[in-house]
Amino acid sequence: MFSLLVDKNIQLRLLEETHAEELYLLTDQNREHLRKWLSWVDKVVSVQDTRNFIKLSLKQFEANKGIQAGIWYKEMLVGVIGCETDPEDKTATIGYWLAAPFQSHGIMTKACRALIEYLFREKAMNRIEIRCAVENKRSRAIPERLGFTQEGVIRNAELLNGRYVDHVIYGLHRKDWKPKGQL
Numbered sequence: 481m482f483s484l485l486v487d488k489n490i491q492l493r494l495l496e497e498t499h500a501e502e503l504y505l506l507t508d509q510n511r512e513h514l515r516k517w518l519s520w521v522d523k524v525v526s527v528q529d530t531r532n533f534i535k536l537s538l539k540q541f542e543a544n545k546g547i548q549a550g551i552w553y554k555e556m557l558v559g560v561i562g563c564e565t566d567p568e569d570k571t572a573t574i575g576y577w578l579a580a581p582f583q584s585h586g587i588m589t590k591a592c593r594a595l596i597e598y599l600f601r602e603k604a605m606n607r608i609e610i611r612c613a614v615e616n617k618r619s620r621a622i623p624e625r626l627g628f629t630q631e632g633v634i635r636n637a638e639l640l641n642g643r644y645v646d647h648v649i650y651g652l653h654r655k656d657w658k659p660k661g662q663l
C-alpha cells in the first residue's frame with residue numbers, strides 16, 4: 481500500500497475503489513475548472529467511470545508501473561497526484577489536479593515535492609518529468625518552483641477543447657535534486 485505524510489495537514493493515499501464516489505463528486509463539482517486543461521474530464525460522467533479509472537490505476541500500481549494517489553487536506557479529498565513509472569529506464573512522469581477552492585495554498589507543490597522525494601529515494605528513479613500545456617501557468621509554476629529544467633516544447637502535443645496546444649517538458653535528474661530545506 482502507498483501513503484505519504486506530506487505535512488501535518490496533507491496526506492497522499494493510494495486511490496482505492498472505496499474512494500470512487502467521493503472522487504467522482506469532487507471531479508463533478510470542479511468540471512469547469514478542470515476541463516480547461518484536462519481532456520479526460522468530459523469523459524467522466526458517472527461514478528462507474530471514476531471506479532474504472534481507479535481499477536486501472538490499481539493494476540498499474542500492482543505492475544510497478546505507477547501510482548495514482550488522492551490528496552487529503554485536513555482529512556478532505558481535494559485532488560489527485562499520480563505518476564507513471566518505467567522501472568527499466570528509471571523514469572517517472574508526474575501529473576496532478578486540485579479542486580479549485582484548494583488552490584493557492586501550496587498544497588500541490590508540497591505534494592509534488594514529497595512524491596519526488598519518494599520516487600528518487602524509495603523507487604530509485606533517475607529522471608522525473610512533468611509536462612504542461614504552455615499556457616497553463618499555474619501548472620508550469622510547480623516544476624519551476626521545484627527546480628526542474630525546461631527541456632523543450634512539443635508543438636501540437638494535444639487536442640484540447642477543439643484546439644491543438646503545445647506542451648512544455650520539464651525534467652529533473654536525481655543528481656540535481658535538492659531535498660526539502662535546500663531549495
Ligand SMILES: CC(C)(COP(=O)(O)OP(=O)(O)OC[C@H]1O[C@@H](n2cnc3c(N)ncnc32)[C@H](O)[C@@H]1OP(=O)(O)O)[C@@H](O)C(=O)NCCC(=O)NCCS
Nearest residue numbers: 514517576577578583584585586587588589611612618619
Ligand atoms: C495545476 C494546479 C494543481 C496548481 O494549483 P496551485 O494551487 O496553483 O498550486 P499549489 O497548490 O502548489 O499552490 C501554489 C500557490 O500557493 C502559494 N503558496 C503558499 N504557500 C506555499 C508553499 N509553502 N509552497 C509553495 N507555494 C505556496 C504559491 O505562492 C502559489 O500562489 P498563487 O496561487 O498566488 O500563484 C491547479 O491549478 C489545477 O488543478 N489546475 C487544473 C488542472 C491542471 O491544470 N492540472 C495540470 C495539468 S498539466
